[in-house]
Amino acid sequence: MKEADFRDNDTLELFKHSGGNILFTTIDAIMDWGRANSLWPLTFATSCCAIEMMAAAAPRHDFSRFGMEVYRASPRQADMIVVAGTIVNKMAPVLKRLYDQMPDPKYVIAMGACAVSGGPFFYNSYHVVRGVDHIIPVDVYVPGCPVRPEALLYGVMQLQRKIKLETLTNPRKTENLQ
Amino acid sequence: MKEVINPPVRNIEDEEYHINIGPQHPSTHGVLRMVVSIQGETVKSLKPHCGYIHRGIEKMCEKDTYQQIIHLTDRMDYLSAHINNHVVCLLVERALEVAVPERVQYIRTIVDELTRIASHQLWWGCFGMDMGGQTCLLYGMRDREKIMDIFEESFGSRLLHSYYTPGGLMGDIHPNFQKRVKEFITYFRKKIHDYDNILTGNVIMQERTKGVGILTKEEAIDYGVTGPIGRASGFSCDVRKYHPYGVYDKVDFKEILGTQGDTFSRYMMRMHEMRESMKILEQLIDNIPAGDYSAKMKAVIKLPAGEYYQRVEAARGELGVYVVSDGNKTPYRMKFRSSSFSNLSALDHMSRGFKIADLIAIGGSLDYVIPDIDR
Numbered sequence: 001m002k003e004a005d006f007r008d009n010d011t012l013e014l015f016k017h018s019g020g021n022i023l024f025t026t027i028d029a030i031m032d033w034g035r036a037n038s039l040w041p042l043t044f045a046t047s048c049c050a051i052e053m054m055a056a057a058a059p060r061h062d063f064s065r066f067g068m069e070v071y072r073a074s075p076r077q078a079d080m081i082v083v084a085g086t087i088v089n090k091m092a093p094v095l096k097r098l099y100d101q102m103p104d105p106k107y108v109i110a111m112g113a114c115a116v117s118g119g120p121f122f123y124n125s126y127h128v129v130r131g132v133d134h135i136i137p138v139d140v141y142v143p144g145c146p147v148r149p150e151a152l153l154y155g156v157m158q159l160q161r162k163i164k165l166e167t168l169t170n171p172r173k174t175e176n177l178q
Numbered sequence: 179m180k181e182v183i184n185p186p187v188r189n190i191e192d193e194e195y196h197i198n199i200g201p202q203h204p205s206t207h208g209v210l211r212m213v214v215s216i217q218g219e220t221v222k223s224l225k226p227h228c229g230y231i232h233r234g235i236e237k238m239c240e241k242d243t244y245q246q247i248i249h250l251t252d253r254m255d256y257l258s259a260h261i262n263n264h265v266v267c268l269l270v271e272r273a274l275e276v277a278v279p280e281r282v283q284y285i286r287t288i289v290d291e292l293t294r295i296a297s298h299q300l301w302w303g304c305f306g307m308d309m310g311g312q313t314c315l316l317y318g319m320r321d322r323e324k325i326m327d328i329f330e331e332s333f334g335s336r337l338l339h340s341y342y343t344p345g346g347l348m349g350d351i352h353p354n355f356q357k358r359v360k361e362f363i364t365y366f367r368k369k370i371h372d373y374d375n376i377l378t379g380n381v382i383m384q385e386r387t388k389g390v391g392i393l394t395k396e397e398a399i400d401y402g403v404t405g406p407i408g409r410a411s412g413f414s415c416d417v418r419k420y421h422p423y424g425v426y427d428k429v430d431f432k433e434i435l436g437t438q439g440d441t442f443s444r445y446m447m448r449m450h451e452m453r454e455s456m457k458i459l460e461q462l463i464d465n466i467p468a469g470d471y472s473a474k475m476k477a478v479i480k481l482p483a484g485e486y487y488q489r490v491e492a493a494r495g496e497l498g499v500y501v502v503s504d505g506n507k508t509p510y511r512m513k514f515r516s517s518s519f520s521n522l523s524a525l526d527h528m529s530r531g532f533k534i535a536d537l538i539a540i541g542g543s544l545d546y547v548i549p550d551i552d553r
Contacts, residue, residue: 042202043202043204044202045208046208046209046230046231046548046549047208047231047253047256047548047549048253048256048337048338048549050208051256051257051300051337052336052337054300054315054319055319055322055323055326055336057319058315058316058319058320058322058323059316059319059320059323060319060320060323071204073203073204075202085231085549086231086233086549088229088230088231088232088233090229090230090232091201091209091230091231094201094202094209094230098202120249120250120253121233121234121238123238123241124237124238124241124242125233125234125237125238126234126237127232127233127234128233128234145338146256146336146337146338148336
């Protein structure tokens with residue numbers, strides 16, 4: 001199995017600790033620290049999970065402890081998109097365009113059962129995209145209907161771990177789904 | 179020699195210009211798309227485009243049993259999830275002529291009012307944020323968490339509970355429920371005073387909302403606008419008063435009517451409603467009678483063939499459900515009359531002649547939930 005085939009954070013962290021590029025390790029560490037701790041999400045939410053995303057940003061759960069409090073209304077200023085809610089067929093091209101407008105490196109969290117797989121609208125529906133990974137590549141899946149704010153925070157922390165594995169010699173490759 | 183023809187002089191101020199607001203826009207509260215025709219900065223007309231979150235709930239209901247439908251109604255107007263459940267439960271109970279225990283009715287009324295307060299708290303926060311004050315969102319969400327705690331303790335989840343079932347409730351309330359609700363009322367009575375100090379009395383906010391987005395009583399009736407928005411225009415439309423369900427006929431509360439019909443009036447209507455809801459809670463919370471938490475129901479619910487309609491007062495206005503049954507365990511046709519949809523239809527009329535910035539304030543005061551519009 002090649003290194004790129006491993007997708008779980010634990011294995012990838014092992015790889016990183018066991019060997020890296022000597023020249024760039026410090027630069028890598030600084031770059032990753034900066035990237036992982038200033039993830040600016042796009043204000044994008046379609047349905048119920050949006051409320052829980054707002055609750056995660058609100059005083060009780062407080063997103064900003066992880067450097068995420070700056071919600072950006074424009075995709076050109078955002079690092080991350082949290083797909084909170086159902087994506088229906090009419091919305092799918094809009095979401096794809098939003099994703100394309102974001103500058104690299106960009107990350108995606110699929111929040112909630114609808115974004116992961118179609119959720120409660122999976123069966124007997126004619127209008128729902130069954131999982132947002134049909135349109136854009138997803139980094140972290142957070143299940144739940146709706147997701148609890150704590151679960152979203154955990155998902156964000158997993159994304160931060162993933163970002164910290166990037167190196168200059170082995171940068172993130174944006175998959176191109178067509 | 180070429181003849182020089184002067185091009186016609188274009189006066190940009192006279193030209194109409196179309197801009198798209200949404201589907202991804204923070205102040206549309208979701209994925210509403212509005213095609214706004216503007217002249218300068220003044221809104222000439224507005225066309226809302228729906229369907230960006232159309233999930234086909236009505237169609238899905240035709241394949242589901244009545245117990246399963248409850249879970250789909252949660253996801254329509256997720257901010258008043260309990261009230262959405264209530265309307266389907268009431269319809270089934272009325273069609274089957276089931277006598278629901280009084281305890282259930284009391285608990286349902288209390289939980290409905292808690293939901294209404296939570297919904298208005300979130301609206302207050304979002305409205306404040308639309309007007310440019312993020313403090314409001316933080317304050318509103320902070321107080322909303324208290325209600326979420328009460329819900330989580332009794333019903334096991336924060337936002338979508340599916341707590342009501344046809345005939346009763348999923349389970350009994352937690353022993354702490356009454357204590358927690360009373361604590362919340364004393365807590366929130368102080369905090370709602372803060373709300374007034376922060377936003378209601380704010381001069382900038384008043385300047386931006388008074389006299390903006392006027393909807394008269396006749397227009398409100400014509401457009402079918404209900405809820406706090408209709409009442410702000412003086413249209414007395416409270417379903418809790420006119421077609422009482424639960425134990426609303428036993429409690430004393432006022433239906434407050436506005437006169438102006440502008441954005442500020444709609445704002446005040448919801449602030450009053452929160453206080454009235456607390457009054458209802460205070461009257462009921464100590465008087466929950468003992469008894470079962472559910473009536474005896476058959477495992478398979480079949481409505482007799484026919485047509486049924488049931489309405490309740492959701493946080494945004496009248497929520498109706500119309501069912502055509504052919505005697506099977508699933509409905510033949512199910513139609514929801516959602517309040518947000520009718521309220522949105524008046525947005526074009528309300529925002530004409532006002533500035534783009536006012537449109538955001540008017541939209542904020544409408545408090546639409548997009549999945550409730552598109553279903």
